[in-house]
Amino acid sequence: MSIPALTLKGVTVSYGGRPAVFSVDVTFPIGSMTAIIGPNGAGKSTLLKGALGIVPLLAGEARFFGLSYQDARRRVAYVPQRASVDWDFPARVIDVVMMGLYAETGFLRLFRQRHRDRAMECLSRVGMDAFAERQIGALSGGQQQRVFLARALAEAGELYILDEPFAGVDAATERAIIAVLKDLKAEGRTIIAVHHDLSTVPDYFDRVVLLNRERIADGPLEEAFTQTHLQSAYGGRLAAGQVADLAARVG
Amino acid sequence: MLGAEFVQLSLTPMLIGILSAVACALPGNFLLLRRQALIGDAISHVVLPGIVVAFVITGTITAWPMMIGAGVAALVAVGLIEVIKRLGRVEPGAAMGLVFTTLFAAGVLLLERTDTSAVHIDVDHALMGSLESLIWFDATGWGSLLDPVALAGLPPQLGRLLIVTVAMVLFLRVMWRGLVITTFDPGYARAIGLPVNWIGFALVVMTAIAAVAAFDAVGSIIVIAMFVCPPAAARLMTNRLVHQIWWSVGFAVLSAILGYILAGYGPGWIGAAASVSAAGMIATVSGVILALACLFAPERRRAQQATA
Numbered sequence: 001m002s003i004p005a006l007t008l009k010g011v012t013v014s015y016g017g018r019p020a021v022f023s024v025d026v027t028f029p030i031g032s033m034t035a036i037i038g039p040n041g042a043g044k045s046t047l048l049k050g051a052l053g054i055v056p057l058l059a060g061e062a063r064f065f066g067l068s069y070q071d072a073r074r075r076v077a078y079v080p081q082r083a084s085v086d087w088d089f090p091a092r093v094i095d096v097v098m099m100g101l102y103a104e105t106g107f108l109r110l111f112r113q114r115h116r117d118r119a120m121e122c123l124s125r126v127g128m129d130a131f132a133e134r135q136i137g138a139l140s141g142g143q144q145q146r147v148f149l150a151r152a153l154a155e156a157g158e159l160y161i162l163d164e165p166f167a168g169v170d171a172a173t174e175r176a177i178i179a180v181l182k183d184l185k186a187e188g189r190t191i192i193a194v195h196h197d198l199s200t201v202p203d204y205f206d207r208v209v210l211l212n213r214e215r216i217a218d219g220p221l222e223e224a225f226t227q228t229h230l231q232s233a234y235g236g237r238l239a240a241g242q243v244a245d246l247a248a249r250v251g
Numbered sequence: 252m253l254g255a256e257f258v259q260l261s262l263t264p265m266l267i268g269i270l271s272a273v274a275c276a277l278p279g280n281f282l283l284l285r286r287q288a289l290i291g292d293a294i295s296h297v298v299l300p301g302i303v304v305a306f307v308i309t310g311t312i313t314a315w316p317m318m319i320g321a322g323v324a325a326l327v328a329v330g331l332i333e334v335i336k337r338l339g340r341v342e343p344g345a346a347m348g349l350v351f352t353t354l355f356a357a358g359v360l361l362l363e364r365t366d367t368s369a370v371h372i373d374v375d376h377a378l379m380g381s382l383e384s385l386i387w388f389d390a391t392g393w394g395s396l397l398d399p400v401a402l403a404g405l406p407p408q409l410g411r412l413l414i415v416t417v418a419m420v421l422f423l424r425v426m427w428r429g430l431v432i433t434t435f436d437p438g439y440a441r442a443i444g445l446p447v448n449w450i451g452f453a454l455v456v457m458t459a460i461a462a463v464a465a466f467d468a469v470g471s472i473i474v475i476a477m478f479v480c481p482p483a484a485a486r487l488m489t490n491r492l493v494h495q496i497w498w499s500v501g502f503a504v505l506s507a508i509l510g511y512i513l514a515g516y517g518p519g520w521i522g523a524a525a526s527v528s529a530a531g532m533i534a535t536v537s538g539v540i541l542a543l544a545c546l547f548a549p550e551r552r553r554a555q556q557a558t559a
Contacts, residue, residue, distance in 0.1 A: 049438070052441070052442045053441060053442070054438050054441045054442055070444070073442075073443065073444050076442075078439060078442040078443075080436060080438045080439050080442075084436070084438055085435055085436045085438075086284075086435070089284060089434070089435045089492075090284075090486065090489065090490050090491055090492045090494075090495050091431075091435065091490075091491070091492060092490070092491065095491075095492075096435075099428075099431075099432050099435075099436070099439070102428055102432060102443065103443050103444070107425070107426070107427070107428045107429055108425065108428075135490040137490070151439075155443075
């Protein structure tokens with residue numbers, strides 16, 4: 001078996017003295033497209049932030065392509081939650097996308113025409129090339145999300161980690177983003193996304209991780225996205241009929 | 252008006268005012284965007300206890316012990332703010348407010364209990380500096396700018412501020428991308444491997460250096476005003492960070508020149524005899540510029556749009 005894109009072993013993260021994520025073991029194979037689902041406060045974003053070293057791990061480890069994150073950083077592209085930044089920041093769309101090139105150019109090397117061309121190419125992949133000179137605060141939520149995805153595309157990673165990429169976006173943006181993600185998968189890249197719309201899981205993803213502070217289940221949809229697992233992850237928060245309906249679409 | 256007397260009495264205070272304003276406005280741009288504008292305020296207040304302690308220890312008021320004392324006090328204050336933020340779980344603004352008022356008050360008490368009658372430190376000086384007294388005794392006219400003997404007699408504050416301003420420009424140039432990305436999106440910055448905490452710390456240290464160098468010459472009123480007013484007004488002029496920095500430098504220079512002239516000659520124009528504090532007037536002008544920017548600047552509607 002080949003080395004997975006990401007392996008989590010006993011990952012434990014605490015927020016303010018309470019464990020937000022407890023001893024999670026999950027494997028994400030190369031070329032897979034995985035949704036991380038679970039109720040609000042289940043620690044979905046925290047799990048990813050812990051893996052990426054954005055918040056400290058209390059215990060456990062994350063291996064990217066068999067390496068520490070430090071050594072695999074250039075192969076991983078991260079798309080934070082759109083709401084985590086202040087969009088009033090004085091920058092244009094193109095400036096934000098160029099941030100995706102910092103790892104490559106370093107701090108001091110000037111951007112050349114080919115860097116600008118690549119940023120524009122990434123923008124046109126998400127249908128935002130006409131907005132390059134626009135102030136980021138003047139964009140809609142969906143457009144901001146596409147700019148974030150374009151920045152990650154500029155990093156040309158092999159593993160894309162997205163935190164709630166479909167939160168609060170319009171239908172056109174959702175279609176545009178999923179089309180890009182499916183293209184990336186077709187190129188053999190790996191996708192991991194925190195997701196909250198259970199109804200689109202079967203259409204968008206081929207694997208799922210069910211999380212509620214602890215790992216409830218993970219694996220291909222037909223194994224993990226089942227009535228029993230959904231029930232135990234969400235408890236009473238989903239109507240029984242809804243769960244049966246979702247699971248039936250996979251089974 | 253711009254003759255030999257101007258060179259001797261007004262040129263150096265004006266240059267020192269301009270350099271102080273620019274050195275503080277530059278990092279102020281990033282402090283403002285990081286919602287840390289108060290940290291400039293905090294640092295410039297704790298400079299007072301730092302200087303008094305340095306005086307108590309060394310018994311002199313020569314520049315370097317004072318600068319070092321002030322710098323150490325600034326770092327202690329920054330550390331205290333972090334500790335209070337984490338242990339007390341209070342919002343950053345409250346932690347800063349708490350630290351700087353307490354330390355400033357402690358500085359005042361310390362100053363009262365210390366025999367400083369022989370030397371020139373007091374609370375007035377701490378607040379307003381002594382910009383008008385930084386004159387160039389050795390100057391006889393514009394020709395003195397080329398006279399090495401006269402140049403050697405320039406107030407030492409001018410040289411120090413020049414060095415600090417140049418260092419600030421270099422710091423921003425070298426750290427530009429790191430500052431921008433850690434300010435805009437710290438989570439992403441961590442993910443791509445930037446030392447987010449160290450960059451934030453470096454910004455605070457540079458801020459402290461600017462505050463201490465400027466404090467010595469112009470007092471804390473200008474320092475506090477310049478950290479906030481020119482960057483805030485500049486933000487209302489443009490939506491691009493590079494342009495914002497240039498606008499803030501422009502506003503800082505304008506405040507310094509206009510403030511100095513108004514303080515020196517303004518009262519005369521309205522028939523009053525004495526001039527007013529240049530430091531106070533420079534800070535006031537920067538506030539008026541901010542008020543005008545709020546009313547007329549092109550990007551002032553931004554905030555309302557974002558929440559609408």
